[in-house]
Amino acid sequence: MKITIKKATNKDLSGIMELIKDVTDYHYKIDKYYKPFSKYKGLDKYTKEQLKGKSVKMLVAEDDGKIIGRIVGVIIKPPPYVSPKKIGNIDDIFIKEAYRHKRTGEKLLKELLKWFKEKKIKHIRLSVDARNKIGVKAWKKFGFYDYRIEMRKDL
Amino acid sequence: MKITIKKATNKDLSGIMELIKDVTDYHYKIDKYYKPFSKYKGLDKYTKEQLKGKSVKMLVAEDDGKIIGRIVGVIIKPPPYVSPKKIGNIDDIFIKEAYRHKRTGEKLLKELLKWFKEKKIKHIRLSVDARNKIGVKAWKKFGFYDYRIEMRKDL
Numbered sequence: 001m002k003i004t005i006k007k008a009t010n011k012d013l014s015g016i017m018e019l020i021k022d023v024t025d026y027h028y029k030i031d032k033y034y035k036p037f038s039k040y041k042g043l044d045k046y047t048k049e050q051l052k053g054k055s056v057k058m059l060v061a062e063d064d065g066k067i068i069g070r071i072v073g074v075i076i077k078p079p080p081y082v083s084p085k086k087i088g089n090i091d092d093i094f095i096k097e098a099y100r101h102k103r104t105g106e107k108l109l110k111e112l113l114k115w116f117k118e119k120k121i122k123h124i125r126l127s128v129d130a131r132n133k134i135g136v137k138a139w140k141k142f143g144f145y146d147y148r149i150e151m152r153k154d155l
Numbered sequence: 156m157k158i159t160i161k162k163a164t165n166k167d168l169s170g171i172m173e174l175i176k177d178v179t180d181y182h183y184k185i186d187k188y189y190k191p192f193s194k195y196k197g198l199d200k201y202t203k204e205q206l207k208g209k210s211v212k213m214l215v216a217e218d219d220g221k222i223i224g225r226i227v228g229v230i231i232k233p234p235p236y237v238s239p240k241k242i243g244n245i246d247d248i249f250i251k252e253a254y255r256h257k258r259t260g261e262k263l264l265k266e267l268l269k270w271f272k273e274k275k276i277k278h279i280r281l282s283v284d285a286r287n288k289i290g291v292k293a294w295k296k297f298g299f300y301d302y303r304i305e306m307r308k309d310l
Contacts, residue, residue: 027236033278035238042235080197081182083190117310123188124308130301139306146285147307151299153279155272 001063003104005111008058008070010051015067016060017044023094030131033152050074050091057115061095061104069095071108075119088116090126109142156218158259160266163213163225165206170222171215172199178249185286188307205229205246212270216250216259224250226263230274243271245281264297 008016020043027034037043050056050072061069072091078084090112095104116124125147128135163171175198182189192198205211205227216224227246233239245267250259271279280302283290 024236033237033239035236039238040236081179081190081195082188083194084188113310122310124310125305127303127305130304136304136306142308144306144308146304148282148305149285149291149301150280150282150303150305151291151294152302153297153299155268155277155279 003068003099003102003107004062005059005104005107006062008051008060010048012060012067013044013047013051016047016058016070019067019070019094019096020047020092022096023092027129030129033154057112059108059111061099061108063099068099069093069104069108071105071112073112073116073124075116075121078123078125084123086121088119088121088124090124105138106142158223158254158257158262159217160214160259160262161217163206163215165203167215167222168199168202168206171202171213171225174222174225174249174251175202175247177251178247182284185284212267214263214266216254216263218254223254224248224259224263226260226267228267228271228279230271230276233278233280239278241276243274243276243279245279260293261297 021037024035024037024040024043028036050058053074055075057073059071060067071093074089074091075086076089078087093105093108113124124144126139126144127150128139130136130149176192179190179192179195179198183191205213208229210230212228214226215222226248229244229246230241231244233242248260248263268279279299281294281299282305283294285291285304
């Protein structure tokens with residue numbers, strides 16, 4: 001097994017869609033409030049747009065030509081209540097289950113942070129499901145801290 | 156002291172702006188990442204628009220004609236990754252410090268939830284600063300639970 005990291009291209013689309021299916025269905029399994037992949041229309045079109053976007057960095061991890069992970073970073077305008085004019089947003093990170101605990105996520109993140117720094121980004125944000133304990137723990141290990149909590153009440 | 160709750164109108168604007176100043180500067184005190192009130196342009200215009208909005212419910216709490224608290228609920232289209240087509244968002248709640256621990260927040264929230272129910276809303280979300288422990292605790296008491304965590308890293 002030799003994991004390599006590269007910039008995603010249109011050729012990677014089907015491999016990427018497999019990862020998106022995994023992450024989408026993972027959330028649906030946690031909470032039926034999320035859309036399952038089968039009902040989430042337009043994800044392929046959205047991903048193609050991201051692949052063309054100048055403010056987007058999408059990296060994939062490959063094992064012998066097979067896509068086993070990805071990270072997506074986007075430069076966005078933050079909400080009006082904060083000071084910076086632009087910030088980095090981590091849209092998604094996902095590593096196939098069989099490939100975890102091999103620091104692939106860390107490598108993807110390091111590459112992405114390098115890009116954000118080149119783009120003079122000073123603040124990165126992301127949103128993770130509160131019940132995804134492994135995810136929250138991993139982000140903390142990488143120096144992220146709880147900034148805001150999104151809470152819900154179902155009537 | 157006799158606290159009454161009523162629908163906010165344009166006449167309440169200056170009292171409401173005082174509350175907005177308090178909540179904005181509270182956040183700036185927690186974290187300089189937030190804009191202080193003095194640099195947050197357009198809040199009065201935004202508030203006036205909300206007062207006219209059909210998908211907005213703004214309630215104020217008064218003590219002898221003086222505004223001492225408010226809550227704002229908005230019906231919004233949620234992000235594409237969730238199933239409901241419309242959800243309720245609690246934009247803001249704030250009670251002046253001297254008037255806390257008198258269940259005014261609870262009364263405002265109950266009125267707002269009644270409105271959301273009339274509008275057939277099944278899910279309410281809100282976002283609270285993770286370091287605002289009193290706020291997080293209060294929302295939990297009112298039946299809200301952690302749904303997503305927004306995390307940040309400063310480069």
